[in-house]
Amino acid sequence: MLPPFRSAIFFKSVAALEQAPASAAEIAFAGRSNTGKSSAINALTGRRLAQVSKTPGRTRLINYYALGEERFLVDLPGYGYSKVPAAIRAPWEALLGGYLRGRTPLRGLAIVMDVRHPLTMLDRHMLEWFRPTGRPVHVLLTKADKLSREAGRTVLRRVASELAALAGNASVQLFSSLKNTGVDEAAGVFEAWLARSSPGPLEAPGEPEVKTPGKTGGLEIKAPGLKGEISPGQNALRFKAPRSGRRSGRRPKPSDV
Numbered sequence: 242m243l244p245p246f247r248s249a250i251f252f253k254s255v256a257a258l259e260q261a262p263a264s265a266a267e268i269a270f271a272g273r274s275n276t277g278k279s280s281a282i283n284a285l286t287g288r289r290l291a292q293v294s295k296t297p298g299r300t301r302l303i304n305y306y307a308l309g310e311e312r313f314l315v316d317l318p319g320y321g322y323s324k325v326p327a328a329i330r331a332p333w334e335a336l337l338g339g340y341l342r343g344r345t346p347l348r349g350l351a352i353v354m355d356v357r358h359p360l361t362m363l364d365r366h367m368l369e370w371f372r373p374t375g376r377p378v379h380v381l382l383t384k385a386d387k388l389s390r391e392a393g394r395t396v397l398r399r400v401a402s403e404l405a406a407l408a409g410n411a412s413v414q415l416f417s418s419l420k421n422t423g424v425d426e427a428a429g430v431f432e433a434w435l436a437r438s439s440p441g442p443l444e445a446p447g448e449p450e451v452k453t454p455g456k457t458g459g460l461e462i463k464a465p466g467l468k469g470e471i472s473p474g475q476n477a478l479r480f481k482a483p484r485s486g487r488r489s490g491r492r493p494k495p496s497d498v
């Protein structure tokens with residue numbers, strides 16, 4: 242089967258938001274380092290594009306892959322490098338935070354998590370940090386081939402249930418770059434985001450109301466409580482958080498990422 246985003250080509254690396262290209266719509270990929278983000282982008286595009294981002298000096302830049310017609314997949318710097326000195330981390334975090342909160346063409350955020358270690362503290366901070374934008378999140382639980390089918394589905398249900406409390410509008414699926422599972426399903430979500438008419442400027446940080454834009458497919462689970470079922474052949478769950486729920490706890494700062 243042909244990879245869904247096979248027209249993608251490396252476009253540019255960006256060290257400051259002002260350098261970002263003119264864009265009509267883009268999907269960003271974030272995740273802890275080593276969770277399989279590069280492999281997921283490569284599986285979606287059928288190319289070894291994301292190797293580019295691993296070349297020295299580019300790991301802390303935002304990498305743009307062009308899909309044509311001013312549409313892009315955007316590879317964000319991996320987070321969770323505890324040993325990176327603060328002097329290097331600060332501009333990188335500013336870039337990441339500025340991008341996530343300020344990039345108008347951003348249609349949604351894919352967060353890549355290792356299915357064996359989902360929803361780490363940093364992932365939770367990322368979700369909370371992104372939530373006020375009102376843009377959708379799609380979680381790829383990568384390396385699903387490392388778990389049995391049943392164990393994978395158990396994790397999927399647990400993550401879906403927890404996400405309901407953490408994100409305003411999110412979906413989650415199992416993914417394996419190694420076995421090429423979940424690729425079409427993920428592409429379906431991202432293509433729907435890209436095809437949607439412009440959602441307008443990002444919401445101001447601190448907006449109390451979380452918007453839940455239209456459906457992107459998959460099964461829907463109404464939070465709280467897990468009421469959906471995974472139908473045969475489905476790797477995805479989708480849920481919506483209640484619109485009026487108050488967020489608890491402090492708001493994470495980009496420096497937590």
Ligand code: GDP
Nearest residue numbers: 273274275276277278279280383384417418419
């Ligand atoms: P990144 O740092 O998040 O970009 O992660 P990479 O894509 O470089 O992957 C990190 C490691 O996980 C590499 O050794 C990959 O071969 C491995 N990996 C990535 N995706 C998968 C997957 O779906 N299944 C398995 N078994 N290994 C994977």
